[in-house]
Amino acid sequence: MKKIKWVVPTFYIIFLMLPIYWLLNMSFKSTTEIINVYSLWPQDFTLDNYKTIFTDSTWYMGYVNSITYTVFNTIISVSAALPAAYAFSRYKFLGDKHLFFWLLTNRMAPPAVFALPFFQFYSSVNLFDTHVAIALSHCLFNIPLAVWILEGFMSAVPKELDETAYVDGYSFPKFFFKIFIPTIAAGIGITMFFCFMFSWVELLLAKTLTATIAKPIAAIMTRTSSTSGYELGLLAAAGSLTIIPGAVVIYFVRNYIAKGFAMGRV
Amino acid sequence: MNKTLNPKAWYFVIPVFALVAFNAVVPLMTVVNYSFQETFGSNVFQWEGTRWFKEILHSERFHASLGRQFIFTFIILLIQLPLGIAIALTMPKKGWGVPVCLILMSMPLLIPWNVVGAMWNIFALPDIGFLGNSLNSIGFDYNFTQQSGDAWFTTILMDVWHWTSLVVLLSYAGLNSIQPAYYQAAEIDGASRWDIFRYIELPKMKKVLTLAILLRFMDSFMIYTEPFVLTGGGPGNATNFLSLDLVKMALGQFDLGPAAAMSLIYFLIVLLMCWVFYSLMMKDEGRT
Numbered sequence: 001m002k003k004i005k006w007v008v009p010t011f012y013i014i015f016l017m018l019p020i021y022w023l024l025n026m027s028f029k030s031t032t033e034i035i036n037v038y039s040l041w042p043q044d045f046t047l048d049n050y051k052t053i054f055t056d057s058t059w060y061m062g063y064v065n066s067i068t069y070t071v072f073n074t075i076i077s078v079s080a081a082l083p084a085a086y087a088f089s090r091y092k093f094l095g096d097k098h099l100f101f102w103l104l105t106n107r108m109a110p111p112a113v114f115a116l117p118f119f120q121f122y123s124s125v126n127l128f129d130t131h132v133a134i135a136l137s138h139c140l141f142n143i144p145l146a147v148w149i150l151e152g153f154m155s156a157v158p159k160e161l162d163e164t165a166y167v168d169g170y171s172f173p174k175f176f177f178k179i180f181i182p183t184i185a186a187g188i189g190i191t192m193f194f195c196f197m198f199s200w201v202e203l204l205l206a207k208t209l210t211a212t213i214a215k216p217i218a219a220i221m222t223r224t225s226s227t228s229g230y231e232l233g234l235l236a237a238a239g240s241l242t243i244i245p246g247a248v249v250i251y252f253v254r255n256y257i258a259k260g261f262a263m264g265r266v
Numbered sequence: 267m268n269k270t271l272n273p274k275a276w277y278f279v280i281p282v283f284a285l286v287a288f289n290a291v292v293p294l295m296t297v298v299n300y301s302f303q304e305t306f307g308s309n310v311f312q313w314e315g316t317r318w319f320k321e322i323l324h325s326e327r328f329h330a331s332l333g334r335q336f337i338f339t340f341i342i343l344l345i346q347l348p349l350g351i352a353i354a355l356t357m358p359k360k361g362w363g364v365p366v367c368l369i370l371m372s373m374p375l376l377i378p379w380n381v382v383g384a385m386w387n388i389f390a391l392p393d394i395g396f397l398g399n400s401l402n403s404i405g406f407d408y409n410f411t412q413q414s415g416d417a418w419f420t421t422i423l424m425d426v427w428h429w430t431s432l433v434v435l436l437s438y439a440g441l442n443s444i445q446p447a448y449y450q451a452a453e454i455d456g457a458s459r460w461d462i463f464r465y466i467e468l469p470k471m472k473k474v475l476t477l478a479i480l481l482r483f484m485d486s487f488m489i490y491t492e493p494f495v496l497t498g499g500g501p502g503n504a505t506n507f508l509s510l511d512l513v514k515m516a517l518g519q520f521d522l523g524p525a526a527a528m529s530l531i532y533f534l535i536v537l538l539m540c541w542v543f544y545s546l547m548m549k550d551e552g553r554t
Binding site for chain 2: 005006007008009012013015016017018019020022023026034035038040076080081083084086087088089090091092093094096099101103104105106107108109110111112113114115116117118120121136137139140143144147148152197200201202203204217218221232235236239242243245246247249250251254
């Protein structure tokens with residue numbers, strides 16, 4: 001029984017890796033090879049697709065743009081959500097339950113619904129085509145999620161911690177930054193991971209709110225593939241590169257994930 | 267946890283409230299505004315009352331895409347939840363296997379959605395894609411761009427690929443929070459594997475599974491980018507889900523009034539469903 005346990009995760013991981021492998025495989029082929037030859041690995045190995053991306057600024061700036069607004073959004077979301085989650089986990093106040101649910105409803109708003117009004121709204125406040133606009137618009141779904149996750153972690157910390165600190169003469173800000181935040185560091189790590197993830201993968205709003213300066217890589221991909229024919233090899237290379245920032249983030253939070261997931265034990 | 271009453275706690279919530287309201291209220295009011303009017307471009311609007319709402323609610327096209335949406339969401343929840351729980355149960359609990367599993371399983375979650383669509387497109391193409399080519403070579407007549415059954419199969423497989431890991435991660439977190447004492451007690455009582463799952467693991471995972479169901483419901487109900495890139499709603503209207511239909515109406519045909527009315531109805535449906543889930547689960551939590 002114990003021996004066969006790893007079969008399920010192994011098959012699942014193989015299933016997950018197959019499409020990714022196929023994308024990588026195609027990114028090392030030329031477009032003509034992709035269309036004419038079916039092979040499980042590149043017959044005529046080439047790095048031309050990657051060379052194009054790293055030498056053409058319209059391509060590589062897309063990555064810079066995407067990372068900029070994603071990092072920006074993660075910082076805004078988590079720093080705004082920290083005090084709010086603390087309030088929800090520790091205090092009762094007028095309209096707390098309604099407010100919590102209202103926040104969640106924004107996580108439920110289909111971006112397709114908001115795309116057009118967002119375009120008009122951000123144009124009217126002169127933020128159109130800036131990184132700030134995308135970072136702010138992604139707060140719509142990231143802040144509710146951040147509040148929800150952080151609230152869960154904070155509620156797992158016993159209230160005695162707060163009370164002991166006050167008895168020991170800590171002021172609220174000192175307690176919050178010196179004791180409370182280190183205690184829930186793992187929770188913050190996980191929240192940042194989720195914020196980064198949802199901001200990094202979102203395309204509809206990011207595409208609607210940008211024209212040239214702040215255009216995300218994902219939007220550049222859709223445009224380039226349609227103007228210069230169907231450059232499958234280039235598309236595959238660009239797609240493969242979008243996996244890297246995510247993989248890096250996972251690598252950094254991997255200890256936090258393991259540790260953070262154990263947090264519930266407290 | 268018993269919470270103290272503290273009206274000043276509102277100050278902590280103000281930044282969040284302001285940021286979300288800034289994003290939510292103005293655009294939502296714009297949508298409401300459009301939904302009652304007819305526009306002929308260049309900012310000329312004419313009051314239409316509830317005409318668009320009546321039209322949408324009686325339109326066959328809306329019924330069809332709503333139906334497809336419900337079937338899709340139902341199927342993926344039915345597959346992803348049990349699968350995610352099963353994988354979380356069989357995952358290694360300690361050792362080098364943990365980070366390897368966590369890192370590899372999180373990968374699909376961090377790929378931009380249109381790349382997911384594009385990746386599955388080239389993966390499933392009947393001539394040059396691995397999936398399509400393999401299926402055809404073992405005798406299936408598979409072509410997702412032409413047969414609606416295949417398009418459904420591919421879209422669902424893509425969503426399972428994309429999102430099951432979220433359920434896995436959350437379930438794994440829930441499982442890890444169970445203290446060893448529970449298992450020891452179960453062993454002493456001679457509980458079977460199923461009993462342990464049914465009476466210890468499942469109740470302990472309730473909170474994270476709530477989150478998983480809510481997130482999966484919301485996101486699958488709003489799915490747009492992946493099917494847009496993969497199938498474009500086709501063949502015909504076979505995989506034309508609500509969001510796809512909405513964007514086609516709003517930006518394709520520029521029928522702002524009906525599109526806005528449809529948005530609101532759409533939003534209300536999601537809201538209602540989530541409220542039902544949310545209150546059912548919170549009620550249970552309050553009792554135990």
